[in-house]
Amino acid sequence: MDKERIAGKLLSLSEKEGASQAEVFALTVKTSSVYIDDNIPKVADLKTEFGIGLKFVLGKQLGFTSSTLLSESPEDVVKRAKSVAHVSSEDPKFVSLPDPKVASGRMDRFFDKPTANAGSPELLEKVMMLVQAAAAKNVSVPNGVLRASSIDFAVHNSLGVRAGSMSTNVFGFFTAKAQDGGVVGEGVQRCWSRDLSKIDFPNLGNKLKSQAMSVLNATAFKENWTGIVAILAPSEGSEMVHQLVGSAASAENVNNRSSPWADKLGSQVAHKGLTVIDDGLSSAGLLSSVVDDEGVPTRKTTLIESGTLRSYIFDSYNAGVSGVSSTGNGLRRDPRDSLGRFSQPASCGVTTLEIPAGTKSLDEIIREVQKGVYIEHFAWPQVDPISGAFSNEARNACIIENGEITAQVKHCLLVGNMYESLTREVVASSDREVHDYCVIPTLAFSDLELVGQ
């Protein structure tokens, strides 16, 4: 479908139906994927989805609806949005949809045509390069997925916003299983990029294999250590940083008082060595676009500067509540998969969180640790963003004693509080990786607990 034409039609119909303001988000996503099962391409697919999200405003009453327009007409959708708004109670905090502003560059600034055109043949070739590099007599690739997406959206609103952006995303997730008699080891690797050609698949396969092989030697950690340093690989640290900072710096959570950083602007919330930036125009970021999903130009916002909380992130609603301008953080899209994302209204979220690289290599950081652990892979890295508490099971980790790796371990819990960890020195490595919502280095946190079996 022609998203511009549909967006224009829905906007016009909404105004005819009496909307005081209206906004249409029209999204086309094309995704090709290959799923690996036991070293072979088990499923190859092509998904094309078009959908719209319509915000219908009656004074201070807001309604939202969405549709693929497959089983209903634009007129049906507008009537439904109107009925939702009509029933809604007035939201006294609502100020306005965003005004038009000049976008931060050409709409295809973050679009890579070869990646957008990559279909199952190209993905098959890439993914089998990885499988061939990883597979060995005692190593297989039982699980994996590689997908490439083109994401093309338009935002029209009744205040004159006519904006949009095109981008591409590649995501891969692979596991390898190594077996030696009754002992098994699992390797896990992810890859993220906006450009398929930037991913070195044979190298990824080799890393996957060596990781799985190394876990064969891992033993269950049996002790309880306190006051240790934990070095987190970017894949793990990125999820924890995003969950915590993304939630605490969100103006939605600040305005509803659930953020521990409410009323903390200008206060020290982290160690003076830590700076965290939200960059909607990040050169490597997966959600980079010239406007956010409300049509507001994206930008770079320093959240924490040398440990001091400098700004929150704002979508247009929360910017109105706080009497400031949106920072271009009204988001619907997801770096992992944007299919179906038209079906929810924009909410306040990070674009790409960046932490500057430090000066030390991972090896140098390890050499400075007296007692600690290097975590390559958690079961799933999680933090309670309200209290900051975390307790994550390490599935692949290395024990560090007196600056050296002394053992490969698994099945132990790393325990701590991320708000407290941020206030102590955080050491960043000199190289950074893109993962999900973050571009960050390896990070070392101090004074944590490691609980063994």
Add this chain to the structure above:
Amino acid sequence: MLDAMSSAIERFSARDVLFADIRHEVRSATRLAVVNSALRKFDRTNRAGTVARVLVGECWGQASTTQAVTASTLKELLSEALRMARAGARYSKKRIEISHAKPLTMSVQQKMKENPQTVSDEEKLSFLVELDRAQKVDDRVINTNSVYDESRFETRLANSAGSRLEWDEIRMRAMVQSVAREGSKVQFDYAVKDGLAGYELVRAIDVNNFAGECGRGAVDLLSAAKPPSGEMTVVTDGDIAGLIAHEVCGHASEADEVVKGRSFLTGLVGVRVASDGVTLVDDGTIEGLRGTVPFDTEGTPASRTEIIGRGEYKGYLHTLETSARMGVLPTGNGRAQDYNHRVFARMTNTYFDIGKWTDEEIIEDTKDGLYVIRPTSGMEDVVGGGVQCLALKGYIIENGELKTLVRGMALTGKVLDVLKTVDAVGDTLQFSGGTCGKGEEDYIPVSSGGPHMRARMVVGGG
């Protein structure tokens, strides 16, 4: 539409195609959220899409679209799926004959007492406002969240075995989350009620109990202690037992993980894996539970599968493909998130079955231990046989009595070791609904449950 889909399948022929199906889905939902006494969200969504799958050798091709369903669109989807299946099949090592799929022609409409579509939006909003009010039990409750979610999934399916099916699934969900603050301490609690049901599920909620307890729970957690760390005796309530059931053995019993030898439970049918008191079941037919379905995504009727029976490993959860490969009947566990996602082996309602102890007897019989409640999330370890279960709170047990309240923690351990330490199983089942991902995505509605149980596990709390 079903005629057009059947017709497209019948006309679709190629020598190398072993199986094909077309699915058309319409997914509609109404969601309301009240935050701090004000309506923050009121959404109505409607997503419709069509997906075709084709099997060649042992590889599937799949194509989906949100374009209008016409004979031409369906033909194109099947052709595209075939092209991709053939591309994958170049690497194929075998042929999978899905000859045991039975042709079914059925139309199933969900039974419920009160269709939520007949309830006014004003009444739904009023319910949420009441939930919001009831959370404010203390000045320290500084943020209240109340959510109402009603969804309807309509599916039409035609396949090359000759099936023509259509059915719907209507789910309801009410959720509250309270945040409490005192000085720099911030904690939250939550409560959820959900199921495959009509509006009667909402009417059965005692607002003051449901939301008031949540508010009090958040306030109480402000003074909760850090839990002890290390291996210890753990008593779980039914919700935590359910999470363990789901993560401990549920995922590793999904047969796609078994046919490729990834699961640590591969080859264990007939082997003792747990103490006598442990029986683990997946059952997609239990009335009213969130994971209940009339058919799985492939059109196989839901069924009850005993995974562990009195400590002995019994069997796996199957799709059409895995059952063909293992020479057994499909169990109705082939599920997909939606038309944009793959079908593979998934759970429905997974639970530990009951034993003979009362809940009180288990606590009274425990000299030192930790009583754990309120699950937040879990993560399976299909290869290594470990587990991670996160919980929001619990109580230290001293001499058979619940004492100090403790805050968030993780439970972990080696599954086969943990199950062999189960020495007390309660006599009352408790279920809670949720959303299950496999690996890191592909989310589907499920529920899990169990009775109170006692075992040895490793605990770490933050």
